[in-house]
Amino acid sequence: MTAARALRERPPGQGQPWPWLLPAVAVLALFYAIPVLDVVRLAFSDATLIAPATGLSLDAMRAILGDPALRKVLATTAIFVAVNVVALQLAGLSIALLIVRGERRGLKGMAAFRTLVLAAWVVPGIANGLIWGLLFDEAPYGTLNSLLGYAGLGPVAWLSDPRMALVSAVIANLWQGTAFSMIVFYAARRGIPPVLYEVAELDAAGPWRTFRSITLPLMRRAIAVNSVLVSVQTLNTFDSILALTGGGPGRATEVLALFTFNTVFYNLDLAGGAVLALLLFAAGMTLTLLIGWIGRDRGAS
Amino acid sequence: MKTPILAALSAFATIAALPGTSHAQDLIGRNRVGLPDAPNTLTFRLTSYDLYSSDPSTKEAFERLFSEFISERPDWKIETQLQTGNIGQEQARLLQQTQAGRGPDCAMIDSSQLALFKETGVLRPMNAVFSEEDVADLFPFVRDAVTNEAGDVLAWWWFTDLRVLYRDTTLVPDAPQTWAEVEAAALAVAEEGREGILINGGRWEGTAFDWLANFWAQGGRLVDEDGAPIFAEGENREKFLAAIRYYEGLVDSGAAPARITSITDYDAFTAAAAASSAAMFVGGNWQYGQLRTTLPEDRFADWAVSELPGPTADQRATGTGGWSIAALSDDPEKAALCGEIAKEIYAGPGNAAQGLLPTSASIYTEYDAYDGPEFELFAEALENGVARPGAAIYPEISNQIQILLGNVLSGTQEPEEALDAAAAAVESAYARQ
Numbered sequence: 168m169t170a171a172r173a174l175r176e177r178p179p180g181q182g183q184p185w186p187w188l189l190p191a192v193a194v195l196a197l198f199y200a201i202p203v204l205d206v207v208r209l210a211f212s213d214a215t216l217i218a219p220a221t222g223l224s225l226d227a228m229r230a231i232l233g234d235p236a237l238r239k240v241l242a243t244t245a246i247f248v249a250v251n252v253v254a255l256q257l258a259g260l261s262i263a264l265l266i267v268r269g270e271r272r273g274l275k276g277m278a279a280f281r282t283l284v285l286a287a288w289v290v291p292g293i294a295n296g297l298i299w300g301l302l303f304d305e306a307p308y309g310t311l312n313s314l315l316g317y318a319g320l321g322p323v324a325w326l327s328d329p330r331m332a333l334v335s336a337v338i339a340n341l342w343q344g345t346a347f348s349m350i351v352f353y354a355a356r357r358g359i360p361p362v363l364y365e366v367a368e369l370d371a372a373g374p375w376r377t378f379r380s381i382t383l384p385l386m387r388r389a390i391a392v393n394s395v396l397v398s399v400q401t402l403n404t405f406d407s408i409l410a411l412t413g414g415g416p417g418r419a420t421e422v423l424a425l426f427t428f429n430t431v432f433y434n435l436d437l438a439g440g441a442v443l444a445l446l447l448f449a450a451g452m453t454l455t456l457l458i459g460w461i462g463r464d465r466g467a468s
Numbered sequence: 469m470k471t472p473i474l475a476a477l478s479a480f481a482t483i484a485a486l487p488g489t490s491h492a493q494d495l496i497g498r499n500r501v502g503l504p505d506a507p508n509t510l511t512f513r514l515t516s517y518d519l520y521s522s523d524p525s526t527k528e529a530f531e532r533l534f535s536e537f538i539s540e541r542p543d544w545k546i547e548t549q550l551q552t553g554n555i556g557q558e559q560a561r562l563l564q565q566t567q568a569g570r571g572p573d574c575a576m577i578d579s580s581q582l583a584l585f586k587e588t589g590v591l592r593p594m595n596a597v598f599s600e601e602d603v604a605d606l607f608p609f610v611r612d613a614v615t616n617e618a619g620d621v622l623a624w625w626w627f628t629d630l631r632v633l634y635r636d637t638t639l640v641p642d643a644p645q646t647w648a649e650v651e652a653a654a655l656a657v658a659e660e661g662r663e664g665i666l667i668n669g670g671r672w673e674g675t676a677f678d679w680l681a682n683f684w685a686q687g688g689r690l691v692d693e694d695g696a697p698i699f700a701e702g703e704n705r706e707k708f709l710a711a712i713r714y715y716e717g718l719v720d721s722g723a724a725p726a727r728i729t730s731i732t733d734y735d736a737f738t739a740a741a742a743a744s745s746a747a748m749f750v751g752g753n754w755q756y757g758q759l760r761t762t763l764p765e766d767r768f769a770d771w772a773v774s775e776l777p778g779p780t781a782d783q784r785a786t787g788t789g790g791w792s793i794a795a796l797s798d799d800p801e802k803a804a805l806c807g808e809i810a811k812e813i814y815a816g817p818g819n820a821a822q823g824l825l826p827t828s829a830s831i832y833t834e835y836d837a838y839d840g841p842e843f844e845l846f847a848e849a850l851e852n853g854v855a856r857p858g859a860a861i862y863p864e865i866s867n868q869i870q871i872l873l874g875n876v877l878s879g880t881q882e883p884e885e886a887l888d889a890a891a892a893a894v895e896s897a898y899a900r901q
Binding site for chain 2: 188213215216217226227229230233234236303304305306308324325326327328329335388412413414415416417418429431432433434436438441
């Protein structure tokens with residue numbers, strides 16, 4: 168009775184966290200840690216899709232890391248992720264600020280505009296690839312090329328030219344991913360106290376100065392979080408590329424996630440796929456730590 | 469008041485008594501065929517192109533066939549499991565599940581994967597259903613694929629397909645017989661502002677499979693008897709390079725547009741035919757029916773099919789695909805029921821319902837659906853049919869051919885360099901299998 172009362176009367180911050188954390192830790196261990204450990208085990212095995220592992224070996228690791236195609240795939244992945252992460256932030260931030268400004272001015276249709284942008288986000292990756300495949304179609308009756316033709320431009324080799332195909336894959340990913348960045352930035356921007364903007368207005372600060380001195384610093388944490396999320400999302404992208412180009416022409420648009428998929432389902436190489444999955448995991452973790460470090464809080468000043 | 473009620477009741481009774489309407493619907497569910505309380509169950513993993521087809525007439529035909537089948541076997545129900553369109557992934561999953569003892573009793577297996585399933589020993593004989601005459605009636609390449617050395621019937625390849633050359637006869641009146649004739653005819657059309665010939669060149673299985681006909685026509689071989697890759701060795705290497713150069717020449721000369729490296733489905737050809745933007749294309753036999761329903765009658769009359777051209781007129785080949793049905797259950801009763809599904813529903817009536825090419829010569833004469841002149845051409849071309857090799861390394865060979873063609877046709881690599889890279893990648897993958 169006394170103990171129960173003492174427990175009830177324990178001041179905030181001095182409770183036992185474990186009883187509360189245990190269920191979450193158990194779920195994470197069951198559904199995340201165990202599969203990840205199994206992937207590590209497979210990476211050091213000779214398992215294929217048609218035969219189970221017969222023992223431990225470094226063969227898969229050596230074969231995959233020594234594969235000449237891997238360098239090209241990693242380069243493509245680096246370009247795809249870097250361009251997307253920067254562009255997604257810029258596009259998401261621009262749209263979020265546009266919506267907030269529109270709402271402040273009482274413009275009609277802002278909610279509809281927000282919904283419209285969000286609609287792209289709910290489209291599955293495969294459908295996204297198919298939609299853009301139709302738009303980029305290079306046939307004489309292809310949508311985008313026909314529109315360009317009316318303006319006396321083009322045609323553009325959207326998907327058949329290796330360099331342009333990567334640009335097209337970035338455009339398709341941007342169209343779908345911008346909505347997510349927009350939501351994060353919209354929420355962060357709405358969280359900034361309006362009084363700060365009122366003060367800036369009283370001080371006759373211009374829009375750029377207001378953005379640089381108020382909006383950007385107060386959204387830094389949101390930008391860091393969003394950078395991590397979109398980096399990992401983009402790194403794991405393969406479904407929209409699979410539907411759009413299949414990774415081609417050649418290997419022009421084959422990113423690491425798609426290469427992993429192909430290694431498992433074309434080569435039937437489960438161990439090799441596990442090595443690539445670990446590489447993907449390491450790349451995601453490195454990006455997360457790097458962005459976390461760059462966006463770390465450097466003190467109150 | 470009584471009269472309308474009686475009329476309604478009698479109308480209801482009449483509708484209920486109609487064969488193949490409400491009864492068929494009772495027996496066919498989203499994941500079941502037969503009565504729910506039937507004591508015996510067979511699990512059947514199938515594709516979505518027949519019983520669950522989005523085409524109402526195909527769906528109706530298969531519902532009727534399945535209803536008749538299960539009505540004759542009231543003690544059985546079939547639990548159906550749908551495969552998605554991602555064939556490679558689905559078939560790999562099916563194989564894994566079967567090896568782990570969690571697979572279905574009966575399943576549709578893509579013909580290109582059949583050898584892999586045979587090799588792993590998961591297929592169970594269906595000898596009780598298929599007689600020696602049934603097997604003898606199969607096309608030779610099908611017979612070899614579905615039987616083992618002991619003569620056991622391990623699967624039933626119930627339809628096949630093949631690749632042919634389609635042409636708009638108003639632009640190309642005579643069927644090209646050789647690669648050179650194709651290029652000349654396509655170039656003549658291209659100079660008038662249309663696309664000369666369309667072929668699959670994007671990153672997908674269709675690209676490798678369609679192109680392989682040019683390699684096979686020269687007698688080229690991808691793998692040896694043990695399933696080891698040999699396509700880049702000796703005479704095969706020269707044949708391989710010749711076939712690559714044929715495609716490269718088509719693009720470089722302008723006979724084929726550069727956009728072919730982005731074509732990853734056959735529908736692009738049907739669309740081009742509908743838009744009258746292309747003179748020729750290498751397509752599947754099933755596209756003949758699609759053209760008939762897509763084009764106006766007078767425009768459809770302009771289109772003709774012919775055998776795929778070869779390096780010379782007497783060197784021909786065409787890739788053959790299709791689906792098989794195989795038993796995966798150790799229970800002989802279930803294996804037999806699986807064979808009966810293949811024999812009574814799919815091979816024959818199922819072929820005719822969809823206009824798919826049967827694998828037995830006798831079915832062509834048995835059904836009116838195969839009376840058209842195009843089927844004579846298809847049957848003739850099937851004599852030169854070549855199935856994909858039954859080796860576990862084939863999917864990776866195909867993958868490398870897709871990469872190689874993409875690189876060569878987009879000008880990123882020379883044929884020799886691309887072939888060397890592909891051969892090294894395949895060798896490395898083979899060493900790991």
